Amino acid sequence: MIRHIRPALVLFALLSTLTGLAYPLGLTAVANLLFSHQAQGSIIIRDGHPVGSALIGQNFTSDRYFHPRPSATSGVDPADPSKSVPTPYNAAASVGSNLGPTSRSLVARVSAGAAAIGADNPDAIREGWKIPADLVTTSASGLDPDISPEAAFFQVRRVALARHLPEMRVRGLVVQMIRQPMMGWLGEPHVNVLALNLALDAGQ
Amino acid sequence: MSVTGWTTILVFFLTIVVLARPVGGMLTRVLAGEHTLPSHILGPLERAFYRLSGVNPDEEQSWSQYALAVLAFKLVCFVAVYLILRLQAHLPLNPAGQAAVAPDLAYNTAISFLTNTNWQSYAGETTMSHLSQMLALTAQNFVSAAAGIAVAAAVIRGFTRREAGTIGNFWADLTRLTLYVLLPACVVLALFFVWQGVPQSLSGVVDATTLEGAHQTIALGPVASQEAIKMLGTNGGGFFNTNSAHPFENPDALTNFVQMVCIFALGAGLTNMFGRMVGNEQQGWTIFAAMSVLFMVGAGILYWSESHANPAFAALGIDPIQGNMEGKEVRFGIVGSALFAAVTTDASCGAVNAMHESFLPLGGMVPLVNMMLGEIIFGGVGSGLYGFILFAIIAVFMAGLMVGRTPEYLGKKIEARELKMTMLAVLCLPLVMLGFTALAVVVGPGTSALSAAGPHGFSEALYAYTSAAANNGSAFSGLTANPFWNVTLGIGMMIGRFFVIVPVLAIAGAMAVKKNVPTTSGTFPTDSGLFIGLVTGVILIVGGLTFLPALALGPIVEHLSMLRGIFS
Numbered sequence: 165m166i167r168h169i170r171p172a173l174v175l176f177a178l179l180s181t182l183t184g185l186a187y188p189l190g191l192t193a194v195a196n197l198l199f200s201h202q203a204q205g206s207i208i209i210r211d212g213h214p215v216g217s218a219l220i221g222q223n224f225t226s227d228r229y230f231h232p233r234p235s236a237t238s239g240v241d242p243a244d245p246s247k248s249v250p251t252p253y254n255a256a257a258s259v260g261s262n263l264g265p266t267s268r269s270l271v272a273r274v275s276a277g278a279a280a281i282g283a284d285n286p287d288a289i290r291e292g293w294k295i296p297a298d299l300v301t302t303s304a305s306g307l308d309p310d311i312s313p314e315a316a317f318f319q320v321r322r323v324a325l326a327r328h329l330p331e332m333r334v335r336g337l338v339v340q341m342i343r344q345p346m347m348g349w350l351g352e353p354h355v356n357v358l359a360l361n362l363a364l365d366a367g368q
Numbered sequence: 369m370s371v372t373g374w375t376t377i378l379v380f381f382l383t384i385v386v387l388a389r390p391v392g393g394m395l396t397r398v399l400a401g402e403h404t405l406p407s408h409i410l411g412p413l414e415r416a417f418y419r420l421s422g423v424n425p426d427e428e429q430s431w432s433q434y435a436l437a438v439l440a441f442k443l444v445c446f447v448a449v450y451l452i453l454r455l456q457a458h459l460p461l462n463p464a465g466q467a468a469v470a471p472d473l474a475y476n477t478a479i480s481f482l483t484n485t486n487w488q489s490y491a492g493e494t495t496m497s498h499l500s501q502m503l504a505l506t507a508q509n510f511v512s513a514a515a516g517i518a519v520a521a522a523v524i525r526g527f528t529r530r531e532a533g534t535i536g537n538f539w540a541d542l543t544r545l546t547l548y549v550l551l552p553a554c555v556v557l558a559l560f561f562v563w564q565g566v567p568q569s570l571s572g573v574v575d576a577t578t579l580e581g582a583h584q585t586i587a588l589g590p591v592a593s594q595e596a597i598k599m600l601g602t603n604g605g606g607f608f609n610t611n612s613a614h615p616f617e618n619p620d621a622l623t624n625f626v627q628m629v630c631i632f633a634l635g636a637g638l639t640n641m642f643g644r645m646v647g648n649e650q651q652g653w654t655i656f657a658a659m660s661v662l663f664m665v666g667a668g669i670l671y672w673s674e675s676h677a678n679p680a681f682a683a684l685g686i687d688p689i690q691g692n693m694e695g696k697e698v699r700f701g702i703v704g705s706a707l708f709a710a711v712t713t714d715a716s717c718g719a720v721n722a723m724h725e726s727f728l729p730l731g732g733m734v735p736l737v738n739m740m741l742g743e744i745i746f747g748g749v750g751s752g753l754y755g756f757i758l759f760a761i762i763a764v765f766m767a768g769l770m771v772g773r774t775p776e777y778l779g780k781k782i783e784a785r786e787l788k789m790t791m792l793a794v795l796c797l798p799l800v801m802l803g804f805t806a807l808a809v810v811v812g813p814g815t816s817a818l819s820a821a822g823p824h825g826f827s828e829a830l831y832a833y834t835s836a837a838a839n840n841g842s843a844f845s846g847l848t849a850n851p852f853w854n855v856t857l858g859i860g861m862m863i864g865r866f867f868v869i870v871p872v873l874a875i876a877g878a879m880a881v882k883k884n885v886p887t888t889s890g891t892f893p894t895d896s897g898l899f900i901g902l903v904t905g906v907i908l909i910v911g912g913l914t915f916l917p918a919l920a921l922g923p924i925v926e927h928l929s930m931l932r933g934i935f936s
Contacts (some may be wrong), residue, residue, distance in 0.1 A: 168433075168440035171539045174421035176444045179546055182413075184507030187551065188568075188593035191558050195568040195592065203391070203568045205588045205616070214471070214576040217586055219565050219615040224579045229579065233698070234735070237933065256573060256587040257494050258610040260695045260723035262846035264824035266926055268935045270726075271680050278684045294687035297677060301694040304613030304705075304722045310698040312690065342929075349372040351621025352701030361579055 208358070216358055221309040223252040224361060227326035230311070230319050232300050232357045234277055236261040237306035253307060261302040272368070274300045287321040310354035313342050327368065339364055369675045371765050373703035377667055380625065384746075385466060387654060388647060392640025399521045399541060399641075400546045401425065406548040415906070417543050425543075428534035431877025434522055435870050437538035438515060442482050442866075444509060449478040452504040453496075462497035463572030464587075467697055469495060474713055475922070476854035480506035483865035484516055484748055485597070486605030486718055486841035487857060489849040493587040498570060503606055505594045506594045510554075513601025513634075514545035516750030519869055523754045524645045526876025527778045530884050535876050550601060555632065556595035565619035566592040591616055593906035594603075599630035602748045604718030605839040612708070612721040613697055622702050626723060631717045635746035638753045646778050650895040655756055658900045659714075662745045662907065666734045667710035673731035674706045679930060695726030706731070709842075713738035716748030718841025725820075725828065725844035729930060732844070732924035736831055739838040741911045748839060751865075754872045756903075760894065761790045761875070763903040767892045776891060779884045786878055789871040796867040798914045800860045805830045806919070808856065817853050819846030822936030823929065827922035832857060837864035 173283040195203040206218040216222045221232045237259050238281035239251030277300040282289045316338045324331040341360045345351045397404050397495055407414070418425055424588075429437065453469040456462060466672040469477065482503070490496065496505070501784040503880055518541035525535045562568050567588045574586045591607045595617055598604060608614040612755030618624055636656065643652020674696075677688035679726065691702040700708070705722035712719050713735035737747060744756040762784055768782070770777030775782040808829045818825040835842055836857040885891075893899065929936075 165436055168437045170912045171421040171423050171437070172440040172444045174450060175417060175423070175539060175543065176441065178417050179447070179511050179543070179791055180507040182501060183510040183546065183551065183597075184503035186785060187554070188502045188506055188590045191555065191562075191593045192568050192570060193592055195559060195562040199562045199577055201563050202565045203592075204571070205567045205569065205574055205586055206565050207574055207586075214574060216578055217574070217616075218574045219619050220584075220586055221615075222576075222584055223582065224580060226580060227771060247470065253584065255584055257491065257587075258608050258614050259491070260610060260726065260845070262614065262723055262725045262819060262844070263694065264725055264732075264820050264827075264844075264926070265678050265680075265692070265694075266822065266824055266848070266935050267931050269819060270678075271935060273682060274686070274694075275684050278686055282685070288733040289685075297681070297686055297690040297693045298698055300681075300684075300686055301414070301696075303697050304720070304726075305608075305615060305697065307610075307615055308699075309696050312698055314687070314690075336681045345372065346622060349375040350625060351699060351704065354698045358579070365579065 218359065220255050221307050222252050222358055224357065227322055229361045229364070230316060230323060230357050233308050233311060234300065234302045236302040236308040255307055258305045258307055259302055260304045260306060285319060285322050288318050293318055309356050309358060311357055313338070313353050313355055315357045316360065323364070327364070337367065369671060373671060377671065377707055377796050380628060383629050384636045387633050388636040388640045389507045391637025392652065395549065395637055395641045396644045398544050401540070401544065402721065404548055406552045410547045414543055414547055421539065423539040425537055425540035428537055430533055431526070431535055431625040431873045434535055434538050435543065435873045438519065438869060439866070441515065445511065446478050449481060449504045449508060450474050453477060453500055456497040456500045459497065459499050461499035461570065466495060466497045472851040472854040476858045479861050480841065481505055481605060483839050483860045483861045484512040484603055484716065484751070485836060485839040486603045486741050487836055487843065487861065488605055489854055491609035492606060498589055500606060501594060502590055509594065509597040509601050509603040509605065510546050510550050511542065513597070513603060513749045514550060516544050516748055517545050517634065517638065517838060517874065518542050518750065520750035520753045523742040523757060523872055524642050526879040527780060528645055529880045532776050532880045534879055550597060553600055555597040555878050557600065558592040560626070561592040561595050561623060564623045566595055567616055568592040598719060599627045599717065600634065602631055602635065602715045602717040602741050604712065606719060612719045618656045618721055620699055621704060623702050624708065627719070628708055628711045628831070629717045630710050632746045634749040639752065642753060648895060651778065654895045654899055658904050659745045659756070661900070661904055663710065663714050666738055667707055667712065670710050670731050670734040671703055671704040673728050674702050676728060678728065679919055680933065692728050692731070695723030697721065710738065710904060712842060713840055714743065714745035716743040716751055718835065720842050723845060724842060725846050729923040729927035732827065733919060735842065736834060736923065737911065739834045739840050740801065740915045741907055742838060743838045744907065751839065751868070758790050758872065759907050760903055762794070763835055763899065763906045763936065764892060764894065766906060767902060773890060776885050777894060779887065780879050780882050781885055785926060789875045793868045793871040796863055797837050800863050801834045802918055804833040804860055805854050813850060813852035817848050817850050819848065823926040824936065827926065830918055830922050833860055836860035840866050864873040
């Protein structure tokens with residue numbers, strides 16, 4: 165054992181320095197040179213201010229915007245810092261709901277979510293749409309930036325009414341914003357909610 | 369299920385088939401100390417490392433010396449990582465001002481990373497400073513992966529040598545694998561990830577004001593550098609709490625595909641390296657085929673299960689077409705999440721891009737079973753191959769019993785000592801998985817950490833110890849680890865690593881000193897379809913007999929409850 169102590173200590177120090185300092189720090193330098201936008205979090209700047217990241221979802225509640233999926237993240241209660249309260253799309257503390265398929269809380273939450281979505285989008289329900297599953301289920305990260313195309317179409321009427329826009333125009337915008345699977349098979353069709361809402365704002 | 373979904377699974381598998389040979393060739397050359405492209409550039413560094421540490425790379429070690437070197441190195445890793453985590457508040461590169469990591473959590477995390485488990489009892493973005501992420505966690509990702517491959521190489525050497533006393537030099541294997549395989553591959557991969565959107569920054573957070581005027585704090589960090597080794601080294605410890613589900617760790621379907629390929633790349637390559645080193649590539653492809661059968665069955669069942677919506681949602685007016693989307697990301701969808709879950713638990717990676725806890729019961733059972741089988745389906749880098757060799761030894765032993773001959777594998781007689789060591793390694797895993805689960809579901813500190821009641825709560829506990837002992841690291845993450853869990857999981861991870869590594873090196877040492885037995889017509893061929901069937905059967909029977917009762921109490925009961933509409 166004794167004869168292994170020197171190589172263990174020295175190689176640990178050398179390999180850790182190489183892979184734990186030189187590699188990440190060197191990569192940071194190169195990455196920021198080549199891909200500085202992505203390396204710093206793909207931050208979107210509007211009117212000189214950061215409004216979010218192209219990759220990270222954010223919460224929308226107004227009728228004028230497309231809504232994202234529910235999020236299970238929480239944050240510090242502003243009234244009492246020792247407690248935490250539901251804070252959707254808290255990008256400083258990602259978390260999923262971790263509710264199992266036979267959990268009562270899951271069924272209760274989904275049931276309440278479905279009712280709220282029905283109330284928010286009465287026209288869609290009247291026209292016989294079923295509620296897209298992604299609009300009532302929380303994502304794994306709590307920061308999912310995307311919704312399914314169905315979930316976007318489901319909300320078109322509401323957004324069009326709130327913005328006094330022709331429905332066809334809003335629908336056309338959604339169609340434009342759909343990202344199709346790569347090469348036709350890799351990934352799922354999806355719509356980035358922040359990008360869609362930015363496009364809505366820009367169009368008015 | 370859809371045509372595009374099956375296309376994804378098929379293209380993924382074909383990519384692994386194509387990669388196995390080139391990766392295997394490269395690993396073989398590096399471990400033999402031959403010249404490769406990276407060694408032309410980093411060669412002086414390798415020689416300087418040996419000089420400073422007083423290592424002679426050509427001086428070979430016996431199996432016991434090799435094992436002692438592994439253990440000495442791991443001891444240093446443990447102490448150093450523990451200290452870095454405890455002292456991080458006083459160390460540089462801590463822009464978010466993270467406090468010292470609690471003692472039980474630092475102990476758990478240190479063991480978790482040095483055993484290549486990467487179980488996360490902590491939430492990365494709220495616990496770890498950038499220095500801890502880089503110097504403690506990223507560095508351990510490299511060396512624990514290299515150590516795993518080194519042990520596999522030593523085991524193969526044991527089978528290939530005749531009347532020899534040594535099985536290689538751990539220090540040389542460790543250094544060469546880190547410098548010439550893992551580091552160059554990770555530089556390329558990490559740059560690709562940054563290009564695709566993974567951050568690589570030393571700033572702590574970005575403060576944004578959302579379109580609706582709310583404040584959003586976005587955590588950043590040196591993510592890409594850790595992401596690359598996390599997948600390639602089958603480590604799985606994420607920068608963020610939600611691991612590869614976080615859009616910053618895994619921004620799109622392409623990075624998701626690449627991450628899955630990385631998890632299997634070295635494990636698949638090792639089967640080919642095995643074939644090359646024993647002088648018959650067919651032996652490697654036989655192992656590859658047996659692993660592929662088990663992979664396909666698991667991935668298929670998972671995809672099928674998760675394509676179904678939760679039956680409880682049908683009455684609520686929710687469209688079932690998307691499948692079970694709770695705990696999944698839209699950009700990956702069902703197939704991208706199901707395939708990832710199968711791959712990460714076939715190998716001992718443990719990275720997740722969907723919350724396994726929210727899978728339907730049978731979908732959640734597949735990762736559990738993959739880990740219970742010992743993660744020998746391509747497996748962790750190194751550990752998958754030496755784990756599989758243990759099952760191969762049992763398979764030839766059974767074949768020997770059937771025809772009444774002394775079993776042989778790769779021209780070596782398998783005798784009592786090797787079988788005892790094999791059984792020791794194979795049995796210590798279920799002992800930890802089932803023993804600790806039994807304890808945790810009856811004592812107060814065990815049950816108080818569970819987030820779910822009923823059979824799902826049992827599955828949560830079973831998954832945790834299974835993941836720890838198998839050195840996977842994925843979780844049913846509703847579990848909030850308290851000191852009881854941190855300590856017992858830490859013990860489980862150590863037993864799962866070292867009670868396999870030491871016996872398997874002992875087998876290698878015993879094999880190395882043996883003579884070669886000439887192949888005759890009576891030799892059971894271990895590069896045939898019959899062997900594939902036999903070894904797959906052994907794996908399933910050993911796993912089935914050991915774990916079926918526990919699975920019945922957890923996911924199977926929960927599946928039946930779900931169909932009957934019983935909730936808890």
